[in-house]
Amino acid sequence: MLNKVVIFGVGLIGGSFARALKKAGAAREIVGVGRAAAAMARALELGIIDAVGVSGSAAVPASAAANAANAASTAPAVAPGLAAGGPASAAAPLSLADALAGADLVLLAAPVAQTEAILAAIAPHLQAGTIVTDAGSTKSDVVAAARRALGAKVAQFVPGHPIAGRETNGPDAAIDHLYIGKKTVLTALAENSEADIERVAAAWRACGAIIHRLTPEEHDKVFAAVSHLPHLLAYALVDDIARKPHADLLFQYAASGFRDFTRIAGSSPEMWRDISLANQPALLTELDAYMAQLALLRAQLATGDGAALERVYSNAQHARHQWISAIEAAEAPPSPDKAE
C-alpha cells in the first residue's frame, strides 16, 4: 500500500494510473498536479484524485494557478492545508512542497516537453523516501533531463514507459483497466536501488501491467523502429497526398487499407513532434535504414524484378503473420475469436 502518490498530469495516462491504483486498493491518497486548472478540477470531481497541487510558479502562470483556485472553490484563497470545514483541496490547491511532503511515489504523466521543468521544480522538495517515475515515450532524453534537474537525487528517479494508449485524452478518458495485460517498460539507472525499482514495478503491477526492463538506449532504439518511425511514415504519406493538386480526388478513393495504414497520423502533432525530436538519433538511424530499403525496392520495381519484390512482400507477410500469431497466443485466454 502506497500512502501517498503524486501524479503530474491526470489525463488518460496519469488518470488511468490513479484509477487503477485506487481500484486495486494500492494507494491511500492521490494528489494530482497540473497546469490546466479545469482538468485538475474535473479530475477531483471525478474522484480520480483526492487533492490538487500546483506545479509552482516556474511551470504555472499565476493566472492559471488563480483559475485553479477559482475552479476548485469560490471561497477566498487561504494558505494550503488551513481551510476549515472540508478537505484542503476543496479550498485551495496545495503548494508543491505540501503536495510532495511524505509522498511515496511521484508519476510524471504530463507532456514530455515539460519533464525537465517539472523535475527541476520538484527537486528542492524531494524527500529521501520518495521515488519518482515517468510515463514518457522516449527515455534517453528523459534520463538526461533528470540528471540535469535532479543532480544527485537522480538515484530516486526510475524511468518508465507504459505501452498503452487510446485516441482520447483528459481526465474523462481515464479508466481503471487501461494497463491490464499491457507492458510497462522500466529503464532503470545504474544509480537506482533494486528496492526502488521494485517499488515502481509493484505499483504498475497493481494496475495490471506486465513489467519489462530495458536500458534507456535499448528502449529508444526499439520504439524508434516499431512506433516512432511508423508515425513519421504515416504523417509523411497523408501530408504528401494532401498537398497534391488532386488531393480531393485521391482521398475519394482511399479505402479501408489506407484508413488503417494512416490511423496513427490522427495522433497529436505536438506530441509526436516532441517524441521525434526527443528520440532524434535513433529515429534518424531507423529512417535511414527504411529509406535504403525503399531505394532497393524502387530499383527492383524499376527493373521489373518481380521475384525480388515478391521475396520482400513474402518475407513481410510471413513475419507479420508470425507476430500476429504470437500476440494472439499471448492474449488468447479471454476471447477465443480475436479479431485481427
Add this chain to the structure above:
Amino acid sequence: MLNKVVIFGVGLIGGSFARALKKAGAAREIVGVGRAAAAMARALELGIIDAVGVSGSAAVPASAAANAANAASTAPAVAPGLAAGGPASAAAPLSLADALAGADLVLLAAPVAQTEAILAAIAPHLQAGTIVTDAGSTKSDVVAAARRALGAKVAQFVPGHPIAGRETNGPDAAIDHLYIGKKTVLTALAENSEADIERVAAAWRACGAIIHRLTPEEHDKVFAAVSHLPHLLAYALVDDIARKPHADLLFQYAASGFRDFTRIAGSSPEMWRDISLANQPALLTELDAYMAQLALLRAQLATGDGAALERVYSNAQHARHQWISAIEAAEAPPSPDKAE
C-alpha cells in the same frame, strides 16, 4: 435481367458478384469458369454458380480439367450439354465455347496476371451481344492486354474495378453484400458504346455498388497513391524490421499502432507483386514523391526543426480528420456512432 453471366474466378470477388446478382434477381444463369477444379466444384455446391466451364487448354492443364470433371461427377465424361437426367454441369464442365454461348456479360475475376490469357482464350468465342468486364486492381495494363488479345472486339470490353475486399478468399468467402455502398470504378474505352457501359454499370448497381468513372490512366494514378504505395510501404517496413538481428525484441514491443499500420502487409505477396508490376509507372512516380518527402522530413529531423516537423504532422492530422469526417458523413445513416 441478365440471361446468362459468365464469371472467370469464383472466389471472394467473382463469387460475391454472383451471389449479389442472384439475390437481386438480376441474373437467370451464372456459369463459373476457373482453373482450380475443387474451387469450381465448391462454388457449384454452394449454389454460387449454376454450371462450370473450363477455361481451355491454353489456360487449364488437362489434368486440372479432368479433376474438375471428376470433382463434379463420377460419371464418364460426355459431350458438354448432352448429359441426360440432370444439369449439364453435374455431368461434365462446359467447353469455353458453350460457356460463352449466349452470354450477356462476362466478368474476369481471376488473378490479374491471367487476364490476357483468358481474354485470348475467349476472343474466338465472343459473340456480338456479349460484354466483357473485369475486376482488376490496375487498369492501363488490362486495357493494353485487352487490345492485344481482343483486337477489334476490344469495343466489347468495359474495364472495371470494384473497390471492395476482405482478407479471406475462395468460394466460401463469397457473400451477397460485399459491394453494397462500395464504389465500382469503370474505366471505359473510347471504343465502348454508352449502352454497353451502362449494362456493366447496371449489373454492379444491382449488386449495391456506386458507379464512378475515371480514365484508365486516372484510375492507376489514384490507386498508386492511395493503395499501391501504402502496400509497398507497409511491406517494406515489416521486411526491414524482420531482417534486423534483434527483430524478435522489436516485434515484442510492437503495439496496436504498428498492427494497424502494417495490416496491409498481411495481403497476398503474389497479388501485390503483380499489381506493383502492372502499375509500375504510376507507382514509381508516387514512390519517388514519397521518398522526396521523407528526405525533406529527414533534413528537418536532423536539424531539429520542430516547427517544420509539426507543420507536416499537423497538416496530415488535419487532412486525415477531414477525410474521416467525409467518410463518416457519407456512411452515416446506418449507425450514429461509427467507430474510427
